[in-house]
Amino acid sequence: MSQSILKLLLKEYEQKRLSAFLDFEKRKENLYHSLPKLEEIDKELNIFALNTAKSILNSNNSTTSIQELKDKIEALKVEKQALLSSLHFDYSSFKPHFDCEKCEDTGYILIQQHYELCSCIKQKLFDIAYNQSNITDLKNHNFEHFNLALYSDKICEELYRSNLSPRDNIKNIKEISHSFIKNFDVPEQKNLLFTGNTGLGKSFLSDCIACELLKNGKTVLYQTAPVMLDTIIDYRFNKNASQLTYDNILNVDLLIIDDLGTENLNSMKFTELFNVINTRLLNQNHHITKTIISTNLNLQDLRTKYDERIFSRFVGAYNICRFFGEDIRFKKNNV
Numbered sequence: 404m405s406q407s408i409l410k411l412l413l414k415e416y417e418q419k420r421l422s423a424f425l426d427f428e429k430r431k432e433n434l435y436h437s438l439p440k441l442e443e444i445d446k447e448l449n450i451f452a453l454n455t456a457k458s459i460l461n462s463n464n465s466t467t468s469i470q471e472l473k474d475k476i477e478a479l480k481v482e483k484q485a486l487l488s489s490l491h492f493d494y495s496s497f498k499p500h501f502d503c504e505k506c507e508d509t510g511y512i513l514i515q516q517h518y519e520l521c522s523c524i525k526q527k528l529f530d531i532a533y534n535q536s537n538i539t540d541l542k543n544h545n546f547e548h549f550n551l552a553l554y555s556d557k558i559c560e561e562l563y564r565s566n567l568s569p570r571d572n573i574k575n576i577k578e579i580s581h582s583f584i585k586n587f588d589v590p591e592q593k594n595l596l597f598t599g600n601t602g603l604g605k606s607f608l609s610d611c612i613a614c615e616l617l618k619n620g621k622t623v624l625y626q627t628a629p630v631m632l633d634t635i636i637d638y639r640f641n642k643n644a645s646q647l648t649y650d651n652i653l654n655v656d657l658l659i660i661d662d663l664g665t666e667n668l669n670s671m672k673f674t675e676l677f678n679v680i681n682t683r684l685l686n687q688n689h690h691i692t693k694t695i696i697s698t699n700l701n702l703q704d705l706r707t708k709y710d711e712r713i714f715s716r717f718v719g720a721y722n723i724c725r726f727f728g729e730d731i732r733f734k735k736n737n738v
């Protein structure tokens with residue numbers, strides 16, 4: 404299935420690239436129209452470049468004539484630069500506008516003499532195949548929309564078992580999230596475990612982090628724990644799910660596992676969950692993979708439900724962020 408989607412995407416990329424070039428040609432035409440001298444220089448440059456190439460191919464030509472051509476090209480370039488500088492025109496930014504500067508909308512990048520799919524197209528494959536609607540509302544789920552005022556600034560030790568107010572607590576979690584983004588490629592940077600009741604902004608914050616990392620060219624895969632574990636079990640029994648899906652769960656840069664604790668756990672799923680969490684901690688082949696887990700369970704419940712093997716991974720390799728306060732979803736609608 405993903406092969407045919409990839410074909411469609413590449414076709415879409417071809418179109419995008421073509422229209423970027425067409426748009427560039429149009430802008431160039433307009434520029435030449437207002438600067439005929441520039442067109443003249445460019446035309447001459449093209450002719451000289453072609454002649455230089457011909458002369459190099461034709462070994463009968465003396466090196467002096469090739470040097471002469473190169474000198475002429477240099478002189479023309481200087482003249483062109485002087486012309487553009489006199490008009491304060493930034494020619495370096497005068498090029499086709501691609502959606503992805505990294506692959507220039509080809510969908511591929513060259514890594515150690517091998518062509519690999521660019522992260523932009525990988526992310527599109529993830530979005531289409533697995534994320535469905537979950538990660539599409541990222542436009543509004545970013546740090547600019549993160550409203551700390553929704554959290555109370557009153558300390559309520561008895562209720563929340565903390566000497567911090569919900570607002571100071573969320574400020575700390577926000578800081579931790581920023582440093583998670585900043586140090587994403589540092590192997591020692593811990594993963595994130597968000598624990599707390601629903602309606603306290605866990606999913607919103609995961610989305611904010613996903614949004615920032617997508618901007619940084621990382622791939623992000625969102626899964627709820629029940630769906631992820633069912634997918635893996637299906638793959639084990641060769642039902643529907645493909646090897647690619649399974650590989651992506653293990654290898655995507657950032658995996659967000661939402662709603663941990665809502666799955667119907669059995670020994671097989673337990674083993675698979677351990678495998679996902681553990682494999683992603685190994686950063687195999689020097690590829691950094693990080694995970695954000697979100698759960699309504701508290702630490703005590705997590706320990707009881709998942710036993711020492713998984714729990715020790717949480718404690719050792721995850722920054723545990725406890726969300727507390729009043730349900731902000733209600734407040735949002737009333738602010």
Ligand SMILES: [Zn+2]
Pocket residue numbers: 503504505506507508509510511521522523524
């Ligand atoms: Zn790209």
